[in-house]
Amino acid sequence: MSSPFDINGGACVAMVGKDCVAIACDLRLGMQALTVSNNFPKLFNFGPSTFLGLTGLATDVSTVSDLFRYKVNMYRLREERNIAPQTLANLVSSSLYEKRFGPFFVSPVVAGVNYTTGKPFICGFDSIGCIDFAKDFIVSGTASEQLFGTCEGLWEPDMSPDDLFETISQALLSAVDRDALSGWGAQVYIIEKDKVTKRLLKGRQD
Amino acid sequence: MTSLVNQQPHSEAIGYSFSQSTHAPNKQHSFYPYTDNGGSTLGITGADFAILAGDTRSVAGYNINSRYAPKVFKIGGDDETGEGAHILLSVVGFAADGHALKERLDAVVKMYKYQHGKPMSVRACAQRLSTILYQKRFFPYYVHAILAGLDEEGTGALYSYDPVGSYEREQCRAAGSAASLIMPFLDNQVNFKNQYIPGSGEGHALEPKKAGPLPRSTVEQLVRDAFTSAVERHIEVGDGLQMMVITANGIEEIYTPLKQD
Secondary structure, three states: OOOHHHOOOOEEEEEEOOOEEEEEEEOOEEEOOEEEEOOOOOEEEOOOOEEEEEEEOHHHHHHHHHHHHHHHHHHHHHHOOOOOHHHHHHHHHHHHHHOOOOOOOEEEEEEEEOOOOOOEEEEEEOOOOOEEEOOOEEEEEOOHHHHHHHHHHHOOOOOOHHHHHHHHHHHHHHHHOOOOOOOOOEEEEEEEOOEEEEEEEOOOOO | OOOOEOOOOOOOOOOOOOOOOOOOOOOOOOEOOOOOOOOEEEEEEOOOOEEEEEEOOEEEOOEEEEOOOOOEEEEOOOOOOOOOOOEEEEEEEOHHHHHHHHHHHHHHHHHHHHHHOOOOOHHHHHHHHHHHHHHOOOOOOOEEEEEEEEOOOOOEEEEEEOOOOOEEEOOEEEEEOOHHHHHHHHHHHOOOOOOEOOOOOOHHHOOEOOOOOOOHHHHHHHHHHHHHHHHHHOOOOOOEEEEEEEEOOEEEEEEEEOOOO
């Protein structure tokens, strides 16, 4: 329980639908069993349809999100175009591996729709940048076991954006209710080719 | 047997083949009386039935000891086949303790019938099982037990236990190594947690979807879905699914294969 990954708590999940992806996170920030904040989003935007979710040690969540904001801004200035989710995934992977022997204690998740191909893309990483390309869903955080159970039970292929929203929301809310370190509300993004919908979920406040 | 005897190297220090030790090296012997045999169990009740299910894989570390080691047992039957039993017990954790516990409870329920001339009620059996577990408070049966049957009114009854006898009657419960995967799925699909009636109100006026007893076909499908999901993501769960359904007509056993990887 003294693992750096379990001190602050938090959960994140991404799912693929038909021509759309969804990414969601909880809002809790804690210090062990004590809840410090119920407004700590773990999702970060890096382009019109590219998102990064970060769970783990809160100080590293802030540091890593700031680091990638800088790196993605530099990419956009040099290339004069937005970063694709696949490119962000490789940037995340190589950046994390640079810290191979003193890693950031984060479990990142990338979700987005590629703006040239229109194809949905999700992937997850371990703390040193090994990429997990998944066709269905990616989970991370202290509620990852619970999320594996709910996602494996509720997910089905080729869901519409509305169905995908319902599925990812139910999967996340049910999972965090069985994890003492996650919860206190949630944030959900539904990403389509040229539309992003952000929704806030109340959830259980305990 | 090898897993029970913990063999450790004598010394962490670098040794040379020519170095002469002046005294014999001290050897630390240890014995850990428990093994985790993995697996998962799950119980759900309905209006006139209860289902207890468990996978049939038995593991020790990364080894599979058996692909058919049942975790769900009939309690208080007339013979070895369990004919005439009206209570079900599932045990997951340390298989040897689970087996011993099942034998103890089976004997107790049989003795009750011979002494009182009537079958033991599920409520009485539930309390007795708690006592049996607490009697070994300082050398526990290393198991998570679930007891199922029909109560005095004929409705499904399910009791779940911790290893030292703390227990509670519930509508559904998952136990074992994949409990953390299955339980939130059950909260959502059996007790309808986080589900609301669309358009029933705004904010706090929004009505939660009421949970009620589910039909048997729905419950059976939920159990299958829960286990096929657990098999995908947990290495200790697999091989076979044993489902025991208890109704007023007796106990029905259903076995279906699961993935063996």
